[in-house]
Amino acid sequence: MKPPSFEYVAPTSLQEASQVLADAKGDAKILAGGQSLVPMLNFRLLKPQILVDINHIPDLDFIREHEGRISVGALTRHYVLETSPIIINRFPIIAEAMHHVAHLAIRNRGTIGGSLSHADPAAELPLMAILLNARLNTESFSGRRTIEAKDFFVSALTNALEDDEIVREIEFPYLPRSTGWGFEEFAQRRGDFAVAAAAVTVTVSNGRCTEGRIAVIGGETVIRAPDAEALLQGSTLDDNTLAATARSTAQSTQFNSDLRATSEFRSHLVKSLTLRALEAAKTRALGKRS
Amino acid sequence: MSPNKTIHLTVNGVHYERTVEPRLLLVDFLRDVLDLTGTHIGCEHGVCGACTVLVDGRSMRSCLLFAIQLEGSMIETVESLGTVDKLHPLQESFREYHALQCGFCTPGMLMTGIDLLRTKTLATDEEIRDGLSGNLCRCTGYEHIVAAIRATAKSRKEIT
Numbered sequence: 001m002k003p004p005s006f007e008y009v010a011p012t013s014l015q016e017a018s019q020v021l022a023d024a025k026g027d028a029k030i031l032a033g034g035q036s037l038v039p040m041l042n043f044r045l046l047k048p049q050i051l052v053d054i055n056h057i058p059d060l061d062f063i064r065e066h067e068g069r070i071s072v073g074a075l076t077r078h079y080v081l082e083t084s085p086i087i088i089n090r091f092p093i094i095a096e097a098m099h100h101v102a103h104l105a106i107r108n109r110g111t112i113g114g115s116l117s118h119a120d121p122a123a124e125l126p127l128m129a130i131l132l133n134a135r136l137n138t139e140s141f142s143g144r145r146t147i148e149a150k151d152f153f154v155s156a157l158t159n160a161l162e163d164d165e166i167v168r169e170i171e172f173p174y175l176p177r178s179t180g181w182g183f184e185e186f187a188q189r190r191g192d193f194a195v196a197a198a199a200v201t202v203t204v205s206n207g208r209c210t211e212g213r214i215a216v217i218g219g220e221t222v223i224r225a226p227d228a229e230a231l232l233q234g235s236t237l238d239d240n241t242l243a244a245t246a247r248s249t250a251q252s253t254q255f256n257s258d259l260r261a262t263s264e265f266r267s268h269l270v271k272s273l274t275l276r277a278l279e280a281a282k283t284r285a286l287g288k289r290s
Numbered sequence: 291m292s293p294n295k296t297i298h299l300t301v302n303g304v305h306y307e308r309t310v311e312p313r314l315l316l317v318d319f320l321r322d323v324l325d326l327t328g329t330h331i332g333c334e335h336g337v338c339g340a341c342t343v344l345v346d347g348r349s350m351r352s353c354l355l356f357a358i359q360l361e362g363s364m365i366e367t368v369e370s371l372g373t374v375d376k377l378h379p380l381q382e383s384f385r386e387y388h389a390l391q392c393g394f395c396t397p398g399m400l401m402t403g404i405d406l407l408r409t410k411t412l413a414t415d416e417e418i419r420d421g422l423s424g425n426l427c428r429c430t431g432y433e434h435i436v437a438a439i440r441a442t443a444k445s446r447k448e449i450t
Contacts, residue, residue: 008295008312008358031359038354039335042315051312053359079348103424104402105339108348109355191423 003041010053014060014166017052018141022164024050030166031055032075032114035106060113060168063087069173071137074113074166078102081112091132091172093181093199097124103191113167116152119159119221121256122193124185126153126222131199131215132172140165153221176211179203180285182277185217186269188260194218195261196269198249200277202232204285209235214245214274218255218266225252228274237282246275297361301326302370310357317341319357320367328368330397332426339425342398343367349405368397371404380404380442389438391429398425403439412443 011017021028028050031037040046054060060075063084070090072081081087082098101107101115101124115125116136128134129149136147141164152160161167175181185197197217203210212232214225228248235241255266296309301324308323315334320326320343332340334353341352344366372378377385380403390396399422406412406421418436427435 002318003313003315005311005313007293008356010359034354034356035336035351038315038356041313042335042353055359099420103339104405104421105342105349105351105424106336108405109345109350189423190420 003038004044004047006041006048007050008053009050010056012056012058014054014057014139014168015141017054017057017166018139018164020050020052021166022141024048026163028052030114030117032117033077033110034114035102035110036114036118036120054166062169065090066171069171071169071171072112073169074111074116076112078107078110078112078115079104082107090174091128093131093183093201094128094172096183097128097185097199100124100185100187100191100194100197106191112170116170117159117161117167119153119157120193121153121156121219121221122195122217123222124194124197124217127197127199127215127217128172129153129170130222130224131201131213132175134173135171137168137171138165139168144168150224155221175201176203178205178285179211180281180283180287182280182284184273184277184280186273196255196266196273198270198273198277200274200281202237202278202281202285204237207236209233209237212245214249214278216249216252216270216274218270219253220256223253225249228252237278237285242275242278242282245278246271249274295358297358299357299360299363299365301365302367308357312356312358314357315353316343316345316355316357316360316365317352320352320365323357326367326369328397330394332394332398337426338395339398339402340395342401342425344401344405347408349402366401366404368400371400379445380407380438383438383442384435387434387438387441389431389434391431395425395427395429399427399435403442406439407443407446412439415440418443 029048031051031053060073062073064071088095134149181201183199185194194217199215201213209232212229228245231245250267250271255263257263294309298307330340332338336351336354343352372381
């Protein structure tokens with residue numbers, strides 16, 4: 001098992017990288033951490049003519065606080081996000097989710113931009129992007145644009161990027177005050193891809209839920225569950241509401257059937273995980289009411 | 291075919307200059323070009339952890355890196371730890387706790403263990419198990435591997 005031959009280029013700017021991608025007309029791949037790409041090369045599932053190694057492009061490895069949001073550079077490694085004091089302080093749900101991203105050696109090399117672009121339907125970062133209404137800022141030879149996370153993940157392993165477009169950074173808008181969160185995942189081993197996962201936030205004001213968000217892993221791509229979210233709106237987050245919301249989430253999409261789990265089992269998992277995540281979120285939201 | 295490129299890197303404190311084909315994986319570079327066969331090739335697609343080495347101080351899969359990417363890098367392999375006559379404390383602990391049977395996974399277990407000992411508190415066995423979750427042992431001697439790392443973690447202030 002050895003990768004096929006390819007031409008290796010290591011540009012030092014996004015413009016240069018985008019130019020190579022444009023010239024290759026779809027026959028080039030970006031090499032960031034390589035933790036998904038290189039296995040596919042080793043299996044010869046992919047035979048790109050050119051690999052564009054973006055690890056030498058400066059100023060893509062950062063976590064920054066801004067007014068109302070944080071931004072994370074595309075070349076930030078998973079372990080940096082996992083252990084960042086800014087993330088732990090501002091987005092503890094991301095820090096929690098990052099514990100579930102693969103294993104130590106993979107978190108040491110894999111990148112945020114790579115995981116997002118790979119758009120694996122069982123990966124935690126796309127789940128966080130969808131839940132937190134993130135924006136992906138991209139660059140291509142023809143210019144820069146911003147893609148909302150909900151428009152970025154098209155289907156399994158398919159994103160909304162053009163051939164010559166590269167993710168530059170991802171922005172997470174701050175959650176409202178008095179927001180609690182919950183994250184629950186079921187995998188066969190710690191660090192394996194999720195069989196199913198649920199991530200939720202609930203925002204409360206005067207004892208009532210003003211906004212609830214639910215995102216789940218288990219279907220063709222990461223999704224939000226708008227019908228279930230609507231049940232939370234205006235409620236006191238009582239037990240009946242949480243149970244009904246979990247049931248609704250479990251019916252929000254056709255879940256995948258594969259060797260690890262049937263669609264019915266995934267639906268059952270999503271119901272249980274969503275309920276646990278909602279209960280945790282409720283406790284956190286009420287505990288820090290201000 | 292793609293043009294070869296000359297790279298310069300440090301492996302176990304020794305500086306090397308070699309010309310490589312772009313598709314040459316780091317693990318094959320170590321084993322076939324430098325004759326450092328201590329690093330083992332297992333699954334070759336980033337699942338088993340046998341080929342784990344340290345790149346600039348962090349554990350990584352050498353089957354998922356190309357040598358050509360590592361210009362200027364500092365690599366540490368299992369050969370950097372100890373010798374048969376003078377084992378590294380972690381290797382000594384592996385021997386004491388019977389943390390290997392066939393030994394195939396051992397280079398990856400040791401290098402992952404070194405990363406854990408350098409970067410984690412390892413206050414609980416759960417933290418050790420979580421850290422080792424990316425390394426497979428077909429002999430399934432995990433209990434002994436955890437015990438060996440736990441013992442080294444307890445005495446690491448003396449060894450650094």
